[in-house]
Amino acid sequence: MSILKQKIEELKNLKAEVILGGGEKAIAKQKDMGKKTARERIDALLDKDSFLEYDMFIQHEAREFGMLGKKLPADGVVIGTGKINGRNVAVFAQDFTVAGGSLGFMHAKKITKIMDVALNSRIPLIGINDSGGARIQEGVGALAGYGEIFYRNTISSGVIPQLSVILGPCAGGAVYSPALTDFVFVVEGISKMFITGPDVIKTVLGEEISQEDLGGARVHAEITGNAHFCAANEDDCFEQIRTLLDYIPHNNDKQSQCPAPVKTPLNKVKIETIVPDNPKIPYDVRDVIKAVTDGGDFFEVQALFAQNAVIGYGRINGETVGFIANQPDALAGVLDCDSADKVARFIRFCDSFNIPLVTFEDLPGYLPGVDQEHMGVIRHGAKILYAYSEATVPRVTIILRKAYGGGYIAMNSRHLQADFVFAWPLAEIAVMGAEGAANVIFRKDIADAEDPVDARNKKIEEYKDKFANPYVAAGKGFIDAVIEPCETRKYLIHALNICKNKQVERPYRKHGNPPF
Amino acid sequence: MIKNPKHIKSFLPGIIVDVKTAAGNVVKKGDVLIIFDAMKMHNRIIATTDGKVKSVNVKQNDTVPKDFLMVELE
Numbered sequence: 001m002s003i004l005k006q007k008i009e010e011l012k013n014l015k016a017e018v019i020l021g022g023g024e025k026a027i028a029k030q031k032d033m034g035k036k037t038a039r040e041r042i043d044a045l046l047d048k049d050s051f052l053e054y055d056m057f058i059q060h061e062a063r064e065f066g067m068l069g070k071k072l073p074a075d076g077v078v079i080g081t082g083k084i085n086g087r088n089v090a091v092f093a094q095d096f097t098v099a100g101g102s103l104g105f106m107h108a109k110k111i112t113k114i115m116d117v118a119l120n121s122r123i124p125l126i127g128i129n130d131s132g133g134a135r136i137q138e139g140v141g142a143l144a145g146y147g148e149i150f151y152r153n154t155i156s157s158g159v160i161p162q163l164s165v166i167l168g169p170c171a172g173g174a175v176y177s178p179a180l181t182d183f184v185f186v187v188e189g190i191s192k193m194f195i196t197g198p199d200v201i202k203t204v205l206g207e208e209i210s211q212e213d214l215g216g217a218r219v220h221a222e223i224t225g226n227a228h229f230c231a232a233n234e235d236d237c238f239e240q241i242r243t244l245l246d247y248i249p250h251n252n253d254k255q256s257q258c259p260a261p262v263k264t265p266l267n268k269v270k271i272e273t274i275v276p277d278n279p280k281i282p283y284d285v286r287d288v289i290k291a292v293t294d295g296g297d298f299f300e301v302q303a304l305f306a307q308n309a310v311i312g313y314g315r316i317n318g319e320t321v322g323f324i325a326n327q328p329d330a331l332a333g334v335l336d337c338d339s340a341d342k343v344a345r346f347i348r349f350c351d352s353f354n355i356p357l358v359t360f361e362d363l364p365g366y367l368p369g370v371d372q373e374h375m376g377v378i379r380h381g382a383k384i385l386y387a388y389s390e391a392t393v394p395r396v397t398i399i400l401r402k403a404y405g406g407g408y409i410a411m412n413s414r415h416l417q418a419d420f421v422f423a424w425p426l427a428e429i430a431v432m433g434a435e436g437a438a439n440v441i442f443r444k445d446i447a448d449a450e451d452p453v454d455a456r457n458k459k460i461e462e463y464k465d466k467f468a469n470p471y472v473a474a475g476k477g478f479i480d481a482v483i484e485p486c487e488t489r490k491y492l493i494h495a496l497n498i499c500k501n502k503q504v505e506r507p508y509r510k511h512g513n514p515p516f
Numbered sequence: 517m518i519k520n521p522k523h524i525k526s527f528l529p530g531i532i533v534d535v536k537t538a539a540g541n542v543v544k545k546g547d548v549l550i551i552f553d554a555m556k557m558h559n560r561i562i563a564t565t566d567g568k569v570k571s572v573n574v575k576q577n578d579t580v581p582k583d584f585l586m587v588e589l590e
Contacts, residue, residue: 280558281558282559329560332559333557334555368528
């Protein structure tokens, strides 16, 4: 055997040793939990045979607490590059079978290396998290690692999409890398995220709660809003990732978007039959979105969180559009703290990556209540105003029915420099609902009337006739056109095409100061 | 707080427009239980889990405060 052949044989053996990770016993344990190994996950997510791994032979440098001479294959994390649907991506996947996927200094060095590759190459970064947390034996070295990762998450934000996939525990400091990224994916029964776990909570507060109830997949998908996508198993989760990466541009360079072939819209449902004439009757606004998108496709983001606002992606004439809509089917479609956060962050992602925005509006206003006020609905609500006003991508609004008060201003109104605002004939654009308005304006007339109930009803009708329509706003030029529902797609295509090369000049600033 | 899916409560003060279920009924996730007028909308209050109705604590035209336990499932 030639020397080269011997050396190649040696390399193969070394690689095989690394690929075995924490060994067969640890792998069996991982499988028992319904989890794939780190390398299996990458293979399942990426295009076949497209992945190349780097830094397989990294060794940790810890000496204390019995770490000297202890071998941790690949230091518990797999990094590399490959393709998803033919487009380049960078990936890291923590290997729970090696020291519980714990993050040591060299483990973190590998992650930051692939983060640098992703940023420098302007390709998306996908981080698969499955780690017990900081490698305690490495002390401050591990903490340094987290800090280096957070810094890169922040610097890459708005340049490349960053996706975090939580496929195991992700606790303590580790949660903040996902929190800084654009999209967080969780899987039921597998994902666990919290700052302090059940044990600490029990010790400090005496409260007992399971890991699942504290920070399981459903908790983050429904209650906290930390997660954007929730799947039943790992394979479904990977499918969601591939779909998302098909919709969004892979960096913030305007040229990078690859349009999909145009599909004809689904005309199964006539758009004019979706929205009831009576403004008190709810409906599912997602049906309106699906009635205007190519193929009737709509990929919803944060579907289970703050359901009174709907956000997600669809295509119009092959190009990706970010949709934002009030959802009359949930809490009457009001804006509140959670839906404001959800909408504002979505707008900022779309604006960063040059995705045009289409807003469907039908809302009674902000949710009243002591708890909302004390939770800071002023501060949270302001985020929507800031995000829309700041966005320089094409912005088109369709007012379907109700557009009242602060909600009307917030939902991408002309006054926040929307490019186009269209209204359906059912639209009611007014400072408040007819009943409330009549009570205020005609308080004295109603009180003085012989029959106050009858007088009140008459005044409500009077107000409705005058103001509960789109023509007052159209008369002032705040609405560009009142359109028939069946013309919606036609107007959207036209408007998005008109402002395709939109140019907006802004005064110099280092950056703004949004109400975080 | 994690909401108990068996306790269906009012999200605001409002008026009961219609009651679509009764004690003893078996309901499926997604079934409409109550039509509830609040925020200028006849909100469809739906079951978020399968179950049997233990009690219905409202009737048509009732005015209810916020967080009122309208329907309880077993």
